[in-house]
Amino acid sequence: LELGFRGRRALVTGAGKGIGRAVAVALSRAGARVTALSRTAADLESLAQECPGIEPLCLDLADWAATEAALGAVGPFELLVNNAAIAQLQPFLEVTREALDRSLDVNFRAVLHVSQIVARQMIAQGLPGAIVNVSSQASQRALRDHAVYCSTKSALDMLSKVMAMELGPHKIRVNTVNPTVVMTDMGRINWSDPQKSAAMISRIPLGKFAEVDDVVNSILFLLSDKSAMTTGSSLMVDGGFLVS
Ligand code: NDP
Numbered sequence: 431l432e433l434g435f436r437g438r439r440a441l442v443t444g445a446g447k448g449i450g451r452a453v454a455v456a457l458s459r460a461g462a463r464v465t466a467l468s469r470t471a472a473d474l475e476s477l478a479q480e481c482p483g484i485e486p487l488c489l490d491l492a493d494w495a496a497t498e499a500a501l502g503a504v505g506p507f508e509l510l511v512n513n514a515a516i517a518q519l520q521p522f523l524e525v526t527r528e529a530l531d532r533s534l535d536v537n538f539r540a541v542l543h544v545s546q547i548v549a550r551q552m553i554a555q556g557l558p559g560a561i562v563n564v565s566s567q568a569s570q571r572a573l574r575d576h577a578v579y580c581s582t583k584s585a586l587d588m589l590s591k592v593m594a595m596e597l598g599p600h601k602i603r604v605n606t607v608n609p610t611v612v613m614t615d616m617g618r619i620n621w622s623d624p625q626k627s628a629a630m631i632s633r634i635p636l637g638k639f640a641e642v643d644d645v646v647n648s649i650l651f652l653l654s655d656k657s658a659m660t661t662g663s664s665l666m667v668d669g670g671f672l673v674s
Contacts, residue, residue, distance in 0.1 A: 441505070610668040
């Protein structure tokens, strides 16, 4: 399946580890010119070694001013994957201001801000574009200890719809992918307890967690012209969790 990424410029956030890293590698192997943004320099160095064409961009997305400065100096991009996020699980009664602020900064504010910068560049250059925001099944189901995470992902789903509405006339599509648990570092920290994971798997009709590639393939589809008429949608990669 030819996805038409050859020569197109792509920005992937949270590309040091997990899903973001796999998206950056897949896009690069499909011929895109990828800028990989992440927080830990060592991850970006190993990524650049694994995939020599990838441009690393080391940045903490919680820093609004640093984000503006760094992204103003690169681009324009035609493809954007807002993938970086954190999941700090706390019972509702114990949610801290620090966790709330940091989660909102990375999972929500940074997506809005990065998308603004990238979309403005697309519009200024007259480039059609595609943006994929990595959300979660947690945007649409209450999960214990996930008050902040669920809320940031829910806000992200709605932000994506409004972006789709306002950016559509500029030929920029915006969609989300909403995975179930994936055993990345984030997944392992939160779902390694066998009792907890068994309880979650029992609620997934397909009876398993998602693989990184399941999520990557859905992101590539939504970035590609194969989904040319799809915008403002959320693609579940949840094994049926949300219909069960
Ligand atoms: P990981 O924790 O494995 O990787 C996240 C990446 O994002 C890391 O490279 C991390 O860098 C980077 N990142 C985090 N904060 C920042 C920041 N402030 N600035 C720049 N980069 C940052 O997560 P996953 O790959 O599992 O998750 C990717 C996406 O998928 C997220 O949006 C997540 O919410 C979503 N998702 C994940 C699920 C799962 O079960 N794993 C399920 C559903 C959705 P560093 O490590 O250096 O901080």
